[in-house]
Amino acid sequence: MTTSRPAAPAPVPAASRRTRPLRPFGRRRGNRVSFWVGCASILGGLLLWQGATVVFHVNPLVLASPTQIAHAFAEMSSGGELTGHLTTSLRQFAVGFVIAGALGVLTGLLMGQFRYVRYATEPWVLALYATPSIGLAPLFIIWLGFGFAAKAFIVVLMAFFPVAINTLSGVESLAREWKDVAASYKANALERFVKVALPGSLPYIFTGLRLAVGRGLVGIVVADFFGAQKGLGFLILQGAQQFRTADVFVGTILLAALGVVLTTFLRTVERKVCPWRTDAS
Amino acid sequence: MRADMAAEATHTDTRTAVAGGARLLLSGVGMEFPQPHTGQTLTALEGIDLEVTPGEFIAIVGPSGCGKTTLLRLIAGMTAPTAGTIAVGDSTAASARTGFVFQQASLYPWRTVLRNVAFGMELRTRTPNRHERSRRAVRRQAQDLIRLVGLEGFEDYYPHQISGGMQQRANLARALAIAPELLLMDEPFSALDAQTREELQIELQRIAVQTNTTTVFVTHDIGEAVYLADRVVILTGRPGQVRKVLSCPTPRPRPLAYQVSDEFMALRNAAWELVHSN
Numbered sequence: 001m002t003t004s005r006p007a008a009p010a011p012v013p014a015a016s017r018r019t020r021p022l023r024p025f026g027r028r029r030g031n032r033v034s035f036w037v038g039c040a041s042i043l044g045g046l047l048l049w050q051g052a053t054v055v056f057h058v059n060p061l062v063l064a065s066p067t068q069i070a071h072a073f074a075e076m077s078s079g080g081e082l083t084g085h086l087t088t089s090l091r092q093f094a095v096g097f098v099i100a101g102a103l104g105v106l107t108g109l110l111m112g113q114f115r116y117v118r119y120a121t122e123p124w125v126l127a128l129y130a131t132p133s134i135g136l137a138p139l140f141i142i143w144l145g146f147g148f149a150a151k152a153f154i155v156v157l158m159a160f161f162p163v164a165i166n167t168l169s170g171v172e173s174l175a176r177e178w179k180d181v182a183a184s185y186k187a188n189a190l191e192r193f194v195k196v197a198l199p200g201s202l203p204y205i206f207t208g209l210r211l212a213v214g215r216g217l218v219g220i221v222v223a224d225f226f227g228a229q230k231g232l233g234f235l236i237l238q239g240a241q242q243f244r245t246a247d248v249f250v251g252t253i254l255l256a257a258l259g260v261v262l263t264t265f266l267r268t269v270e271r272k273v274c275p276w277r278t279d280a281s
Numbered sequence: 282m283r284a285d286m287a288a289e290a291t292h293t294d295t296r297t298a299v300a301g302g303a304r305l306l307l308s309g310v311g312m313e314f315p316q317p318h319t320g321q322t323l324t325a326l327e328g329i330d331l332e333v334t335p336g337e338f339i340a341i342v343g344p345s346g347c348g349k350t351t352l353l354r355l356i357a358g359m360t361a362p363t364a365g366t367i368a369v370g371d372s373t374a375a376s377a378r379t380g381f382v383f384q385q386a387s388l389y390p391w392r393t394v395l396r397n398v399a400f401g402m403e404l405r406t407r408t409p410n411r412h413e414r415s416r417r418a419v420r421r422q423a424q425d426l427i428r429l430v431g432l433e434g435f436e437d438y439y440p441h442q443i444s445g446g447m448q449q450r451a452n453l454a455r456a457l458a459i460a461p462e463l464l465l466m467d468e469p470f471s472a473l474d475a476q477t478r479e480e481l482q483i484e485l486q487r488i489a490v491q492t493n494t495t496t497v498f499v500t501h502d503i504g505e506a507v508y509l510a511d512r513v514v515i516l517t518g519r520p521g522q523v524r525k526v527l528s529c530p531t532p533r534p535r536p537l538a539y540q541v542s543d544e545f546m547a548l549r550n551a552a553w554e555l556v557h558s559n
């Protein structure tokens with residue numbers, strides 16, 4: 001980790017006094033401590049769960065214990081069944097998420113930069129964001145069939161709005177001075193868009209993308225509920241219908257892990273793309 | 282005095298690209314703002330006539346709220362005046378090459394010092410020739426400017442990693458990077474501590490003389506205005522009108538000791554009287 005970030009240029013001796021260190025040490029150590037405490041907490045939770053199922057003789061049809069879940073996981077992954085569900089869902093998610101991200105950023109920037117675009121689109125965006133649009137999922141299945149397109153589209157529908165709305169607030173929160181500088185240097189509309197609005201709202205865009213991960217994952221699960229032969233949502237639904245609670249948990253845990261991995265990945269990308277924010281403590 | 286300041290004094294002959302200043306001509310400039318709700322208008326500026334010769338350094342002072350900043354924004358072409366005309370050289374304010382140094386930290390936090398300085402040069406309006414907008418050409422020029430303002434070695438730092446004084450140096454470099462016909466400064470040193478302000482005043486004088494850029498400097502510090510400027514324009518309270526223009530005959534750059542000379546004292550007192558007699 002320490003080697004991955006660009007090294008600071010060797011500062012002039014007199015100036016090093018004035019410059020804050022690029023990598024505050026305390027924060028790193030704090031991260032490590034928080035990581036281990038977090039791990040211990042999860043481990044403790046699992047132990048409690050396992051203990052409770054043993055002590056209270058919980059029926060595995062109602063609640064599977066962690067070991068039963070692990071067993072189910074091992075069984076399914078050795079048969080290759082799990083990989084199939086996972087790749088199907090991942091592919092739907094990836095396509096939907098990329099489309100939603102690109103469209104969301106573009107829409108947010110256009111709404112923020114051009115008043116009339118905003119006047120025209122804002123009622124739609126706000127109304128659709130507030131709508132529990134997942135309720136429309138069966139409609140998209142009717143229109144687009146049970147295949148890939150409908151599922152990716154549902155992910156787009158779920159992930160688009162947090163990206164668009166956060167991008168818009170990013171553009172709105174641009175410092176007045178930043179816009180003044182661009183105006184005083186007579187930047188044209190495209191330059192203001194690309195050189196000020198986009199980089200200035202990147203932190204907000206990443207917040208939107210992180211929120212979109214969660215909503216997009218909900219999207220693939222729910223889409224599977226309305227008809228699928230494969231996918232994590234299908235796995236969960238099937239497990240529930242056959243009272244295989246361990247399977248339900250396997251699907252859910254995989255989705256949670258996916259969420260964590262994707263969010264962490266986005267944080268890493270953000271750190272690369274917005275290096276100026278990393279050392280602002 | 283900091284060591285980087287002393288080191289930088291040896292780089293006095295680095296800049297050649299600055300085109301030199303243009304003449305600035307304001308005739309009958311006025312500005313009215315519509316007031317919300319009441320339907321009335323607020324007159325911020327009225328009948329401003331002013332001629333600034335090429336290479337001249339003008340300071341504008343006046344009671345707070347007299348429209349100093351508004352006037353500067355009009356000259357920069359950021360807003361159009363509601364009355365009168367503004368000419369910069371042969372062009373209008375809206376199309377002239379003006380460098381603007383703002384009061385607060387207006388550097389882009391996502392750009393390094395070097396890329397902040399390069400900002401103006403990357404713009405199509407400033408550099409119509411595609412070839413000259415190339416990353417390498419821009420980088421080379423920006424480096425010259427960074428040397429000029431004494432920020433060598435800090436090219437790859439982000440604004441939050443350097444001090445306020447260094448940020449304003451970078452701001453100045455960014456403004457000079459487009460080889461401005463006109464350099465506009467809006468209370469650029471007001472947020473700095475006294476010592477840094479003094480250092481930058483000396484730097485600014487050296488750079489202004491060396492580049493011969495026509496400069497309009499807005500400040501609320503009357504001493505600073507008299508110290509830096511060839512002429513001090515004193516505005517009245519709202520609506521802002523030119524009350525008086527004072528000439529400071531001592532040639533620039535002026536040593537710090539100028540601030541204890543009789544001429545400085547007399548001019549500062551006169552300016553003070555004019556600003557405060559409303």
